[in-house]
Amino acid sequence: MSTTPFPSPSTPISIEGPPKVLLLENIHPSAEEMFRAEGFEVERLKVALKPEELEQRLQGVHVLGIRSKTNVWEPALAKAPNLLAVGAFCIGTNQVDLKAANRHGTPVFNAPFSNTRSVAELVISEIIMLSRQLVDRIREVHAGQWRKVATGSYEVRGKTLGIIGYGHIGSQLGVLAESMGMRVIFHDVMTKLPLGNTRATATLDELLASSDFVTLHVPATASTEKMLGEAELARMRKGAFLINASRGTVVDIEALARAIRAGHIGGAAVDVYPEEPETNSDGFTTPLQGLPNVILTPHIGGSTEEAQASIGKEVATSLIKFVKSGATTGAVNFPQVETPLIPKTHRILNVHRNTPGVLRDINRIVSDLNANIHAQVLSTDSDIGYLVMDLDQNVGRPVCEAIAGLKTDIKTRIVT
Numbered sequence: 067m068s069t070t071p072f073p074s075p076s077t078p079i080s081i082e083g084p085p086k087v088l089l090l091e092n093i094h095p096s097a098e099e100m101f102r103a104e105g106f107e108v109e110r111l112k113v114a115l116k117p118e119e120l121e122q123r124l125q126g127v128h129v130l131g132i133r134s135k136t137n138v139w140e141p142a143l144a145k146a147p148n149l150l151a152v153g154a155f156c157i158g159t160n161q162v163d164l165k166a167a168n169r170h171g172t173p174v175f176n177a178p179f180s181n182t183r184s185v186a187e188l189v190i191s192e193i194i195m196l197s198r199q200l201v202d203r204i205r206e207v208h209a210g211q212w213r214k215v216a217t218g219s220y221e222v223r224g225k226t227l228g229i230i231g232y233g234h235i236g237s238q239l240g241v242l243a244e245s246m247g248m249r250v251i252f253h254d255v256m257t258k259l260p261l262g263n264t265r266a267t268a269t270l271d272e273l274l275a276s277s278d279f280v281t282l283h284v285p286a287t288a289s290t291e292k293m294l295g296e297a298e299l300a301r302m303r304k305g306a307f308l309i310n311a312s313r314g315t316v317v318d319i320e321a322l323a324r325a326i327r328a329g330h331i332g333g334a335a336v337d338v339y340p341e342e343p344e345t346n347s348d349g350f351t352t353p354l355q356g357l358p359n360v361i362l363t364p365h366i367g368g369s370t371e372e373a374q375a376s377i378g379k380e381v382a383t384s385l386i387k388f389v390k391s392g393a394t395t396g397a398v399n400f401p402q403v404e405t406p407l408i409p410k411t412h413r414i415l416n417v418h419r420n421t422p423g424v425l426r427d428i429n430r431i432v433s434d435l436n437a438n439i440h441a442q443v444l445s446t447d448s449d450i451g452y453l454v455m456d457l458d459q460n461v462g463r464p465v466c467e468a469i470a471g472l473k474t475d476i477k478t479r480i481v482t
């Protein structure tokens with residue numbers, strides 16, 4: 067990811083005909099239905115797109131929908147001046163260069179908790195499966211081998227679950243684990259309200275040394291990259307289990323494979339990998355394949371009917387609202403503005419460089435054109451300002467064009 071220059075001032079964006087939506091990665095049909103009901107034109111692909119393909123496919127597209135696999139980097143954003151918004155139909159947004167999108171005036175929306183429960187339930191099932199060595203027993207019986215053993219199989223009741231990242235998923239998981247009689251501890255960089263009898267550990271090392279199961283629920287950031295490497299795995303209890311359904315960057319997967327082979331880690335459940343295939347028909351290898359008591363799943367933590375249908379609706383709602391009224395509430399990289407539409411006005415949306423004097427320049431244009439301002443809301447962050455302004459319809463268009471010509475302009479359009 068890179069810090070991107072601002073785009074040059076341009077003409078205002080005007081949407082001729084229905085807004086065009088490109089949905090990738092088999093986003094649930096609930097999203098397509100919502101867009102179509104609002105008169106949008108939708109193209110829905112099952113696959114992720116590589117950066118060069120994405121650049122081409124974005125031409126003329128106003129709204130892009132992705133899941134966790136499609137990377138949206140600066141070059142694609144720079145070549146898509148008509149792209150109004152990106153929807154990540156998932157929780158994680160590490161696949162998008164959020165800073166670049168911000169500087170290109172493109173808000174990014176996600177679904178912060180529509181698949182939380184699905185991930186937590188998957189992890190609960192894995193805790194029991196690992197504790198009972200279920201993958202190995204299942205594999206043996208399928209192969210015609212009868213190995214009825216109790217050695218190395220344990221109940222989860224009374225065992226300690228260590229949660230790294232006590233956010234939406236981590237805290238939901240803690241509640242479920244306590245209801246099975248587990249002791250729950252967590253480590254987070256933020257101070258968090260411990261639910262139930264859960265408690266925060268003073269350090270990550272304390273959590274690693276005190277847990278029978280360690281599970282990761284942190285985002286992919288610089289601070290979480292390989293946060294569980296050789297040294298951290300060595301600090302875990304002998305025979306403890308590791309679960310990673312967060313991001314593949316968070317665990318040193320080679321070190322994990324070595325720790326399992328050495329018998330220090332008793333098993334692992336892994337849903338996410340440093341490199342994941344683009345499509346279901348691509349092959350896949352990981353150093354964890356074939357190791358004992360290792361559950362490997364193809365990034366399906368959030369893949370349930372309930373979660374996908376709900377994500378489809380949630381993110382489509384945010385995107386439709388943004389296209390129709392400019393509301394940015396919930397955008398993960400953008401100043402937040404949401405204000406009701408006023409009938410019989412033109413709403414101008416303007417994203418500009420956050421430098422002194424921009425509002426003065428804009429208001430001078432408004433005053434020169436004798437426009438009456440019905441409402442004006444400005445919200446800024448360190449790089450950009452986002453202005454929502456409602457004007458009389460007879461002057462809306464010339465005002466919009468004059469604003470788009472300012473050297474501080476990033477993106478300007480009329481929505482009504």
Ligand SMILES: NC(=O)C1=CN([C@@H]2O[C@H](COP(=O)(O)OP(=O)(O)OC[C@H]3O[C@@H](n4cnc5c(N)ncnc54)[C@H](O)[C@@H]3O)[C@@H](O)[C@H]2O)C=CC1
Nearest residue numbers: 157158231232233234235254255283284285311312367368
């Ligand atoms: N396997 C799958 O299909 C899915 C994976 N995910 C992944 O799970 C991650 C977590 O999701 P949520 O719980 O909804 O996110 P969240 O934002 O609610 O919680 C993340 C927590 O991690 C903490 N954190 C950040 N950096 C940390 C660090 N260095 N050490 C300790 N704690 C740290 C944060 O303070 C926060 O409390 C997502 O970012 C996504 O990457 C999410 C959904 C599905």
Ligand SMILES: O=C(O)C(=O)COP(=O)(O)O
Nearest residue numbers: 133134135156157158368
């Ligand atoms: O929600 C997330 O962050 C996930 O990892 C789920 O990603 P997906 O929608 O399954 O590609």
